[in-house]
Amino acid sequence: MSDSLKINVMLIPDSGLHLAFSEGAEWFTGLFPADGQPGFRLMQADVECLVTKSGETIYIRGTLHVRLCMDCSRCLEPADLTVGGDFTYTLVPDQMETSDDLELCAEDLEIVGYKGDFIDLAPMICEQIVLLAPMKVLCGQDCRGLCPCCGENRNVVTCNCQTGIVDERLAVLKKFKINNQQKG
Ligand SMILES: [Zn+2]
Ligand SMILES: [Zn+2]
Helix, strand or coil, rough: CHHHEEEEEEHCCCCCCEEEEEEHHHHHHCCCCCCCCCCCCCEEEEEEEEEEEECEEEEEEEEEEEEEECCCCCCCCCCEEEEEEEEEEEEEHHCCCCCCHHHCCCCCCEEEEEEEEEEEEEEHHHHHHHCCCCHHHCCCCCCCCCCCCCCCECCCCCCHHHHHHHHHHHHHHHHHHHHHHHHH
16 A cells, blocks of 8 residues: 555646545554654544646645544543644755755745655655644543542542542641631
């Protein structure tokens, strides 16, 4: 599947090349070293993009829909989420990268160099997926997380220590107030 993301520059027609493809977990993990995997699992990435060429400069405009699986930041159970977004890249042959014209607009555009007749979309798609992934996710807005006392998942188990902790804190607070009043 991964080879389908390699494009022969010479074969891009004047009207542009329209691509649509899906990639999964195996493809994504293969793009990272074993000890440098991202903090989420890719379930599926659906990509649509239009590749156009002007001289030797190649423009890529695309849309990405991604299903991810991450551990809920409160209860640590796997949580699915869907993210999406648009992206653009401009590719120039490597020897052109330092030209003055391109440096001027480098701030606004993602400019990537390419060598030879092939460009590989995989690193760009991968970069976009990483950018779309949030740092934290909740399995639900009402996730009650893990009990700080016994470590049970409070979405699943109602432990007895929960109220104990709250009471204890209140008790400390009450005692603190009483002590201060006595001093004052
Ligand atoms: Zn949760
Ligand atoms: Zn507990």
